[in-house]
Amino acid sequence: MNSNLKFSVITLFPEMFLPLQNEGIIARAIKNQQVSLNTVFLRDFSDHPRKNVDKQPAGGGDGMVLRADIAEKALLSVLSPDAFVINLTPSGKIFDSNLAKTLAKKSHLILLCGRYAGFDHRLELEYADINISIGDFVLSGGELPAMCLIDSVTRFIPGVLGNEESALLDSFEDGLLEAPQYTHPEEFHGLSIPKVLLSGDHKKIKEFNRKEQLKVTARNRPDLILSKWDEFSKQEKIIIEKIWKSG
Numbered sequence: 274m275n276s277n278l279k280f281s282v283i284t285l286f287p288e289m290f291l292p293l294q295n296e297g298i299i300a301r302a303i304k305n306q307q308v309s310l311n312t313v314f315l316r317d318f319s320d321h322p323r324k325n326v327d328k329q330p331a332g333g334g335d336g337m338v339l340r341a342d343i344a345e346k347a348l349l350s351v352l353s354p355d356a357f358v359i360n361l362t363p364s365g366k367i368f369d370s371n372l373a374k375t376l377a378k379k380s381h382l383i384l385l386c387g388r389y390a391g392f393d394h395r396l397e398l399e400y401a402d403i404n405i406s407i408g409d410f411v412l413s414g415g416e417l418p419a420m421c422l423i424d425s426v427t428r429f430i431p432g433v434l435g436n437e438e439s440a441l442l443d444s445f446e447d448g449l450l451e452a453p454q455y456t457h458p459e460e461f462h463g464l465s466i467p468k469v470l471l472s473g474d475h476k477k478i479k480e481f482n483r484k485e486q487l488k489v490t491a492r493n494r495p496d497l498i499l500s501k502w503d504e505f506s507k508q509e510k511i512i513i514e515k516i517w518k519s520g
């Protein structure tokens with residue numbers, strides 16, 4: 274079977290990706306040829322005697338900027354006609370489950386991992402199909418964001434997750450957070466598993482989990498609730514409003 278999706282990562286720290294390549298669901302997907310993951314070491318494309326890849330920012334200021342010409346050479350070494358180029362940057366569109374699903378349908382994703390003050394802006398203007406941020410905070414490099422993206426996107430490739438890991442009940446699948454989960458032991462520090470979950474009554478369990486889902490989402494992510502407000506039943510709206518009133 275051919276790989277469904279190829280990830281090419283342009284980075285100054287290729288070894289950071291080894292755990293992803295060697296452990297867990299991504300490693301299994303690579304082994305099963307459902308994805309491939311290769312890293313491109315930015316310094317290999319430097320023409321500088323000490324393999325430098327950065328320079329002072331134009332106009333002055335702190336920090337160093339990654340050179341557009343060197344990054345371009347690295348990018349061109351893996352660019353293919355079907356490639357979709359992602360620039361990881363705090364200034365990008367916020368990554369979410371829907372974007373992960375869209376990206377999972379592509380055949381080749383090239384991820385640009387910045388360091389220092391990031392890449393020269395012209396690289397993004399010339400080559401990026403999208404700028405993506407993983408949240409409103411600044412990390413030291415694009416490698417962790419790239420890993421988050423690779424993991425999340427790979428989970429949406431058909432056949433990657435087994436039944437026991439199915440993404441269908443995960444948070445965000447239906448626009449809400451997942452209901453809390455319980456397993457063994459039945460009693461933990463005086464906290465019991467809700468009785469209905471042990472009743473075997475699937476209809477009641479479904480209703481209970483739906484209520485729990487609404488409660489946890491109303492408490493932690495009112496924005497998600499508001500974006501789906503018209504889809505809730507009268508009964509569900511009462512549950513949500515009760516949570517909000519209780520603070």
Ligand SMILES: C[S@@+](CC[C@H](N)C(=O)[O-])C[C@H]1O[C@@H](n2cnc3c(N)ncnc32)[C@H](O)[C@@H]1O
Nearest residue numbers: 361362387388391406407411412413414415418
């Ligand atoms: C120290 S950051 C640069 C931050 C940049 N000067 C700014 O203020 O937006 C270095 C690199 O880390 C990556 N990075 C940091 N935070 C990120 C985030 N929230 N999402 C995606 N990439 C991020 C980007 O690739 C960025 O070029």
